[in-house]
Structure formats: C-alpha cells, structure tokens
Amino acid sequence: MAMKHDFPYLDAPQRCDLLRRITAPxxxxxxxxxxxxxxxxxxxxxxxxxxxxxLASHELTEGKFYVLAYLLSEEIAxxxxxxxxxxxxxxDVTRGTITGLLDxxxxxxxxxxxxxxxxxxxxxxQITPKAREFLSSFLPASGVSLTNSICLSDAEKQxxxxxxxxxxxxxRKRDAAExx
Numbered sequence: 001m002a003m004k005h006d007f008p009y010l011d012a013p014q015r016c017d018l019l020r021r022i023t024a025p026x027x028x029x030x031x032x033x034x035x036x037x038x039x040x041x042x043x044x045x046x047x048x049x050x051x052x053x054x055l056a057s058h059e060l061t062e063g064k065f066y067v068l069a070y071l072l073s074e075e076i077a078x079x080x081x082x083x084x085x086x087x088x089x090x091x092d093v094t095r096g097t098i099t100g101l102l103d104x105x106x107x108x109x110x111x112x113x114x115x116x117x118x119x120x121x122x123x124x125x126q127i128t129p130k131a132r133e134f135l136s137s138f139l140p141a142s143g144v145s146l147t148n149s150i151c152l153s154d155a156e157k158q159x160x161x162x163x164x165x166x167x168x169x170x171x172r173k174r175d176a177a178e179x180x
Contacts, residue, residue: 012039012042013150015035015038015042016038019034019035019038020035020142022034033169034053040176043099047146047149047169048062050145050149051065053141054138054141054142054145055138058134058138059108060134063087063091063093063097063101064101064104064105066090066091067087067091067098067101067102067105067111068105068110068111068127068131068134068135069135069139070082070087070090070091070127071087071111071125071127071131072127072131072132072135073097075127080126081125081127082124083116083122083123083124083125084098084102084123084125087102087125100101102125105131107132109128110127110130110131110134111125111126111127111128111131112125113125113130114126
C-alpha cells in the first residue's frame with residue numbers, strides 16, 4: 001500500500017536544491033553528503049517496497065526473508081545451522097525480534113530448530129527444503145528485477161560498489177569504535 005504524504009513529491013534535482021538551501025547556513029555541513037544520504041535512503045525505500053510486494057505473495061516479510069537469506073549464505077559458506085543469537089547478531093536485531101521471526105518461519109515450514117548435539121541447552125537453526133525451493137525461485141526473479149531497475153555500465157557498477165564499500169567500511173569502523 002502506498003503511503004499518503006501531505007507534501008508534494010520532489011524529484012531528485014528538486015530535493016538536492018532544497019537540501020543545499022537547508023544546509024547553506026551551516027558551514028560545517030557538507031550538503032553533498034546530506035544529498036547522498038537522502039538519495040541512498042530514497043533508493044533503499046523504493047527497493048524495500050518492491051521486495052515487500054514480491055514477498056507478500058509468499059506471505060513473507062522482509063525480516064523473514066533476511067533470516068532465510070542469511071541461513072542460506074551461512075550454509076553456502078560452510079557454516080550451516082547458526083544459533084538464534086548468531087542470527088540476531090548478524091542481522092543486528094534483538095534476540096526477541098529473532099525469536100518472533102523464527103517462530104513464524106518455523107510455523108510456516110521454512111526452518112527447523114534443532115537441539116545442538118554438543119550442548120543440549122543450545123539451539124541451531126536449519127532451513128528446510130521448502131525454504132530452499134522458495135529462495136531458488138525468488139532470488140533469480142528478484143535479481144532480474146533489480147538488474148532491470150539499475151541501468152549502469154559495468155564501469156559505473158564497479159565504481160559505485162567500491163564507493164559504497166568504502167563508506168560501509170568507515171561506518172563499521174566508527175560503529176565498532178563507539179561500542180568500545
């Protein structure tokens with residue numbers, strides 16, 4: 001469902017101009033950075049809404065999808081069946097949030113909770129054939145949709161990937177330093 005806004009939609013050039021005017025009084029604020037963050041957030045919301053539509057037909061949420069995608073990636077990386085706390089940590093959500101997501105995914109047949117054979121108090125999470133079947137159909141379709149949405153040359157994609165990777169690395173270092 002589209003959100004109703006009480007303000008007119010601003011296209012990217014209009015939004016950039018507005019953000020430059022808003023930040024102009026503040027000498028220490030780089031308006032280009034504010035514009036970049038605004039554009040990234042707008043793009044992220046758009047992709048998130050597109051993904052939500054695709055997932056809704058499977059009665060899944062984005063959160064549940066990210067749990068399944070993480071479980072598959074761990075399996076492919078040779079680290080199958082992580083614990084609920086490992087999943088929560090990786091997805092940067094609370095254990096309570098993960099418990100709710102896991103409950104729903106287990107109820108719907110996408111995963112199983114298994115008692116850890118080395119520590120009977122611990123649980124590990126395993127995806128089911130139903131989850132693998134869903135991911136094997138959803139991931140390619142979603143990937144094609146994203147490919148069709150982002151019309152960049154190979155050089156532009158490589159440059160953007162490097163730039164975003166640089167930003168992500170700096171943010172992770174900052175976040176890690178703040179936690180110390």
